[in-house]
Each structure stands twice: as C-alpha cells, then as structure tokens.
Amino acid sequence: GDVDNLGTIFQQGLQDPTFAKMAALSRQMNAFFAIWLPALCKAEFPNTYTVFAGGDDFFLIGPWHSTQKLAARMAEEFKTYVAHNPGITFSAGMVMTKPGQPIHALATQAEEALSAAKGTDKNALVLFNERVRWPDWPQVQAAQDQLERVRQSYDLSTGYVYGLMQLIDLASDKTNPEHAMWRSRFAYRTRRYVVDKIREPEKRQRAQTELSVALGEQGIKELGTQYRIPLFNHFYRQR
Secondary structure (H helix, E strand, O other): OEEOOHHHHHHHOOOOOOHHHHHHHHHHHHHHHHHHHHHHHHHHOOOOEEEEEEOOEEEEEOOHHHHHHHHHHHHHHHHHHOOOOOOOOEEEEOOOOOOOOOHHHHHHHHHHHHHHHHOOOOOEEEEOOEEEEHHHHHHHHHHHHHHHHHHHHHOOOHHHHHHHHHHHHHHHOOOOOOHHHHHHHHHHHHHHHHHHHOOOHHHHHHHHHHHHHHHHHHHHHHHHHHHHHHHHHHHHHHO
16 A cells, blocks of 8 residues: 555645655654554554555555454554545555465555555555445445344355345446346345244344345445445355
C-alpha cells in the first residue's frame, strides 16, 4: 500500500512551503510507516513480516486473516494520525497465495491489486479482486459477523452458503434478463433449507426472516459483489 496523491499533498498541502516544512512533513509521513507500523506488528501482529515500511508505502506478508485486521487497523489509525483530513489517505492491495510463492510474484500481484484499489477516488482496499473504499469496510466486516452468527445459529451447510456466490453473480449482472430473479431464488433455497432443518413452524418462520435480512438484504443487496469477501473469508476459515 501507499499514500494517495502524495505529490499533491506536498505541492498544495503547505502554506508558504519551505524546505524545513517539507522536510518535517516528509519525516512525519515516514514515521507512521517506519516507526509506528513495525511497533504495532511487534506488539499485536507478531506473525507479520515487514518486507519494507517507510516513506509513504509498505509491503507486508502475514497470515491471511490477521493481515486483513491489520490493514483495517492501519486505515483507522492513519485517519487519526492525519487529524481526519479527508485529503490524506492511503490505499492497499491484498493478495492471498499458497505458501512458497516467490516474493517477486507476490510483489507483482500486490502491485496490480494496489493499482486497482487506486481506481478513480482512491482511499480503498482490493481484496479477493473486490474493491472496497475504507469508509465502507466496517459494513463489510459487519456482514462478516452476521454471516458467522447465522451460520452458527442455524448450522448452515457449506452447500447453502456456497450457493450465495451464484446469487451474487446473478444479482450483479444487470445485462442478464434473469437478474431480478435472484430474490425469488434466494427465498426458495432458504425456505427449502429451513424446512429440511427445522421442524417447529415458529422457528422456521424466524429463521426464514433472519436469513433473508442477514444474507439477502444486508448481504447480497447492500454489498453486491463485495459480499464475496465475507463469503471467501468464511470458506477459508472452514478449511
């Protein structure tokens, strides 16, 4: 990852710029990545390896799930570090691979993900080839928590959860004449699942309603293709 629009920050971010002011800004930017970030990793993310961190960018390697938490923590702390200035943000690209991937291949894939994260408005993360702006990340995390909760409450099968991937594809493909049918297919699959799983009529209705809200409305409808991130995380955590 790296800081967005760094050149503009130096060109327009200082009134009456002097060499001393620019040097101070450079040192302050560097301190977040070169001092604070390694200290955080050592204290709370000890399995994260710092390839480099300094200046305005960083390259980290670590366990796939804790690295997501680290990236979100960095985004939140960086926002505080720059006094919630909306003009100073950073973007990040994340890739997940099997152990043993050559470091240059990791670097190339991460750079491609970072370029995709920059997009048009920047201040974003790319994960599993899905782009999420940092302000929207809490909603993705909330959907993740909801998915885990209903999975445990209703013992959702892998087949049922995996079927949500197909519904995401259908819901996001506006060119498909069957695009609007994702709701009815979701309702049908959910109804069949709860009927097979739950015998009490009241519990069936409650499960149908809760799954429709948690997975259908708050998941597929609100997040669209970004809902693949909670689903991928769920599948990898079950392996």
